[in-house]
Amino acid sequence: MDLNAIASFLRSFWTVWLMLLFVGVLFWALRPKNKDKFDEASRIPFGDEGQEK
Structure with missing residues (x-):
């Protein structure tokens, strides 16, 4: 088994x-x-947590 055969198998x-x-x-x-x-x-970006004024 040569290097080209091994490379082909791995590909x-x-x-x-x-x-x-x-x-x-x-x-x-x-x-x-x-x-x-x-x-x-999917609703995480619209949450109000952490936005204190």
Whole structure:
């Protein structure tokens, strides 16, 4: 096994790894179970805490 064969194998493995990671993050973000958590987090910038006059 030479260096070019190893590099080719690792390049293809890297592509598979990134694809699995992307699909995993997409699945996690679009699960209905996480909707309430994301809705709550989306309202954080509009909160009145910490703005004293």
